[in-house]
Amino acid sequence: MPEEIMANLYRMQIRLPNSPLKVLNSYVIKGEGRNILIDTGFNHPECKESILSQLGELGIDLADTDIILTHLHADHTGLAPEIYRPGTRIFLTRKEIPWMLRESRRELWGRDNRRMLRSGFTHETIGDEKSFSTSRSMASDPDFDKYLPIDEGNEFSCGGYTLKAVLTPGHTPAHMCFWMEKQKTMFTGDHVLFDISPNITLWQNVDDSLGDYLESLKNIGKYDVKLALPGHRETGNFHARIAELLQHHEKRLEESYEVVLNNPGLTVYDIAGKMTWRIRCTSWEDFPASQKWFAVGECHSHLRHLERRGRVEAYDDGELIRYRAI
Ligand SMILES: [Zn+2]
Numbered sequence: 661m662p663e664e665i666m667a668n669l670y671r672m673q674i675r676l677p678n679s680p681l682k683v684l685n686s687y688v689i690k691g692e693g694r695n696i697l698i699d700t701g702f703n704h705p706e707c708k709e710s711i712l713s714q715l716g717e718l719g720i721d722l723a724d725t726d727i728i729l730t731h732l733h734a735d736h737t738g739l740a741p742e743i744y745r746p747g748t749r750i751f752l753t754r755k756e757i758p759w760m761l762r763e764s765r766r767e768l769w770g771r772d773n774r775r776m777l778r779s780g781f782t783h784e785t786i787g788d789e790k791s792f793s794t795s796r797s798m799a800s801d802p803d804f805d806k807y808l809p810i811d812e813g814n815e816f817s818c819g820g821y822t823l824k825a826v827l828t829p830g831h832t833p834a835h836m837c838f839w840m841e842k843q844k845t846m847f848t849g850d851h852v853l854f855d856i857s858p859n860i861t862l863w864q865n866v867d868d869s870l871g872d873y874l875e876s877l878k879n880i881g882k883y884d885v886k887l888a889l890p891g892h893r894e895t896g897n898f899h900a901r902i903a904e905l906l907q908h909h910e911k912r913l914e915e916s917y918e919v920v921l922n923n924p925g926l927t928v929y930d931i932a933g934k935m936t937w938r939i940r941c942t943s944w945e946d947f948p949a950s951q952k953w954f955a956v957g958e959c960h961s962h963l964r965h966l967e968r969r970g971r972v973e974a975y976d977d978g979e980l981i982r983y984r985a986i
Contacts, residue, residue: 661714661717662688662714662717662718665687665889666843666845667819667820668689668690668691668819668820668821669687669688669689669690669819669821670687670688670689670690670718671685671686671687671889672685672686672687672688672710672711672714672715673685673686674686674700674701674707674710674711675706675707675710676701676702676707676735677702677704677706677707677798678798679702679735679795680951681735681856681892682892682893683892683893684699684700684701684707684735684736684891684892685699685889685890685891685892685893686698686699686700686701686711687699687847687889688715688718688720689818689819689821690718690719690720690819691818691819692819693724694724694725694726694818695720695721695724695725695726695818695819696725696726696727696728696816696818696819696823697715697720697722697725697726697727697728698727698728698729698730698838698847699728699729699730699736699737699849699891700727700729700736700737700738700739700740700743701735701736701738701739702734702735702738702739702795702798703734703738703739703741703742703798703799703800703801704738704739704798707738707739708739708742708743711739711743712743721745722743722744722745722747722748723745723746723747723748724747725748725749726748726749726750726751726816726818727740727743727744727748727749727750727751728751728810728816728823728838729750729751729752729753730835730836730837730838730847730849730850730851730891731753731756731831731832731834731835731836731849731850732752732753732756732759732760732832732833733795733832733850734795734796734798734799734800735795735798736849736850736891737752737760737799737800738795738798738799738800739800740800740804741800741801741804741806742801744804744806749808750806750807750808751807751808751809751810751816752807752808752809752810753809753810753811753825753827753834753835753836754809754810754811754834755833755834756832756833756834757807757809760800760802760804760805760807761802761805762802762803765799765802766802768864768865769796771864772864775862775864776953776956776957778979778980778981779927779928779929779956779960779980779981780927780928780929780930780956780980781929781952781956785929785949785952786949786952786953810825810836811825812825812826812827812836813825816838821840821842821843822840822841822842823838823839823840823847824838824839824840824841825837825838826838826839826846826880826883827876828849828851828876828879828880829866829869829872829873829876830851830858830860830869830870830872830873830874830875830876830877831849831850831851831858831859831860831873832850832863833863833865833866833869835849835850835851835876836849837849837851837852837880839883843886843887844884844885844886844887845885845886845887845888845889846880846883846885846887846888846889846898847889848880848888848889848890848891848898849890849891850890850891850892851876851877851880852877852880852888852890852898852901852902852905853890853891853892853893854888854890854893854894854895854896854901855892855893855894855896856892856893857905857908858873858905859954859957859958860873860909860958860961861954861957861958861960861961862957862960862961862964867964867968868961868964868965868968869961869964870909870961870962870964870965871964871965871968873909873961874906874909874965877902877905877906878902878906880902881899881902885898885899886898888901909962912935912962913962913965913966913969915935915936916931916935916959916962916963916966917966917971917972917985919931919934919935920963920966920972920983920984920985921985924983924984924985925982925983925984926982926983927980927981927982927983928956928959928960928963928981928983929952929956931959931963931983932944932952932955932956932958932959935955935959937951937955939951963983970986971985971986972984972985972986973986
């Protein structure tokens with residue numbers, strides 16, 4: 661059941677199967693000629709049925725709709741090719757288009773897998789290819805290639821609203837938020853979430869994802885946002901939340917530093933095992949492989965940022981990457 665947030669602007673909640681995020685907020689703006697749909701859900705029949713029935717209730721024809729994707733993650737992009745009709749235009753931030761296309765995606769995912777193995781995962785702890793990261797099995801059709809690029813500052817107008825793309829790298833390599841200046845409203849994608857902290861992993865072709873994320877948080881904090889519309893869960897106080905997220909990562913940085921200082925020579929996998937995680941498991945060994953994947957990625961982004969701050973260093977023992985404090 662779509663919820664009207666302001667005139668012609670709706671939030672549709674799409675349940676996400678097998679995801680701790682539970683629900684995606686997909687936003688629709690109903691225009692005179694064309695409509696805008698922001699983010700879609702997984703490539704999964706349940707998401708498809710949910711979005712099509714809600715779009716039907718709103719009388720939205722996908723042939724007259726521009727689908728704007730905030731970032732490459734499968735829970736935002738997976739379904740886009742499945743609901744594409746001739747006439748639909750699908751937009752994604754320019755730098756993330758390679759993650760959607762078969763050849764470049766295979767190469768990037770392969771490099772991710774190899775990095776995880778160099779970080780201390782074993783084939784045994786990582787499980788089979790699919791449990792590397794469960795969302796991969798619900799990612800977009802890799803043979804769909806009709807993405808149109810979004811660059812910072814691009815504008816989309818619809819239903820009396822104008823959305824301006826704001827580049828906010830960190831959560832993904834070139835995540836985009838969308839700013840409606842007149843309404844002082846920001847579509848925040850997964851850059852700013854209120855009930856959960858966005859996962860920051862270390863991306864291929866990005867030096868310091870966490871450094872980018874902290875920069876992007878500070879930058880977006882300069883906008884006079886009165887209403888934030890996040891990609892998951894509920895909204896909240898935008899500026900207070902940014903301050904909280906900045907503080908959260910400083911704490912996590914300190915925690916990772918302490919682990920490295922007290923346990924020189926560990927791999928990322930073992931360092932992650934000594935960090936605290938909000939998950940209902942009694943020990944690191946009990947974490948499901950997919951949760952370990954997130955935890956190790958998150959831990960790695962913190963270690964890399966500590967490296968860039970000159971507090972720890974990574975070294976290669978010939979097989980695995982290990983860390984020590986400086
Ligand atoms: Zn995301």
